[in-house]
Amino acid sequence: QRQMCIRDSISPQYAITAAHCAPYWGTGDPIYLGQHKESERDGDGCVETMYIESIVSHESYNDWTLQNDIAVIKLTEASQFGYAPIDHLDQPGDGTWHEPGTPLVAAGWGTLSSGGSAADTAQHVVVPAVPDCWETEYGEGYDPDTMVCAGAEGVDSCQGDSGGPLFGIDSSGERTLVGVVSWGIGCAQSQYPGVYALVSPARAWIKPRPRAEAATLHKLSLIHISE
Numbered sequence: 001q002r003q004m005c006i007r008d009s010i011s012p013q014y015a016i017t018a019a020h021c022a023p024y025w026g027t028g029d030p031i032y033l034g035q036h037k038e039s040e041r042d043g044d045g046c047v048e049t050m051y052i053e054s055i056v057s058h059e060s061y062n063d064w065t066l067q068n069d070i071a072v073i074k075l076t077e078a079s080q081f082g083y084a085p086i087d088h089l090d091q092p093g094d095g096t097w098h099e100p101g102t103p104l105v106a107a108g109w110g111t112l113s114s115g116g117s118a119a120d121t122a123q124h125v126v127v128p129a130v131p132d133c134w135e136t137e138y139g140e141g142y143d144p145d146t147m148v149c150a151g152a153e154g155v156d157s158c159q160g161d162s163g164g165p166l167f168g169i170d171s172s173g174e175r176t177l178v179g180v181v182s183w184g185i186g187c188a189q190s191q192y193p194g195v196y197a198l199v200s201p202a203r204a205w206i207k208p209r210p211r212a213e214a215a216t217l218h219k220l221s222l223i224h225i226s227e
């Protein structure tokens with residue numbers, strides 16, 4: 001079950017996941033950086049095994065409405081392999097990734113269809129941003145202050161992608177973490193796009209965490225994307 005949730009690394013020693021995934025992990029549990037295939041983790045020299053020191057859910061996480069569905073994981077040490085984190089965390093006031101239809105990328109090892117089997121190889125898919133998500137069948141279940149939808153008929157995150165990243169890629173190839181895979185009804189249906197926890201309003205909560213490491217927070221981290 002715990003492999004069902006992805007962790008996005010945001011600094012050499014910190015990773016982000018969904019708060020609803022936090023109960024599945026605890027101190028001492030392994031985190032595998034650089035993993036590509038679930039089935040070949042043990043023999044894969046690119047995999048760096050890290051361990052959880054602590055995991056803390058957003059102070060305003062609501063496990064019923066799923067508002068603020070974000071948690072920060074501290075690893076016992078920084079990546080020695082030099083795995084770099086996502087380049088930027090989305091910022092309040094930066095509208096770059098929030099126009100309807102903006103292409104964003106969701107990634108993970110979740111199922112390839114609703115109720116289907118999980119992917120062995122890391123997958124990624126381009127999904128259009130749907131910031132006006134109250135116009136879908138979700139209605140008021142969608143909170144635009146703490147969530148953003150993305151997806152369309154046939155393109156979506158799915159079961160097991162929870163905790164994974166939704167990011168934008170700018171013209172110089174840098175990645176901005178815009179959301180964290182949170183919830184949805186089924187997968188890849190036009191009236192039910194994927195719902196992601198918004199990173200920008202949580203940024204002030206994420207950032208000040210580790211004083212010493214705060215400076216490096218934007219420098220490293222990552223998720224593995226296959227070509």
Ligand code: 4AZ
Pocket residue numbers: 156157158159160161162181182183184185186187188193194195
């Ligand atoms: C899940 O259960 C899940 N289609 C993730 C994403 C979506 C639905 C469910 C969005 O992990």
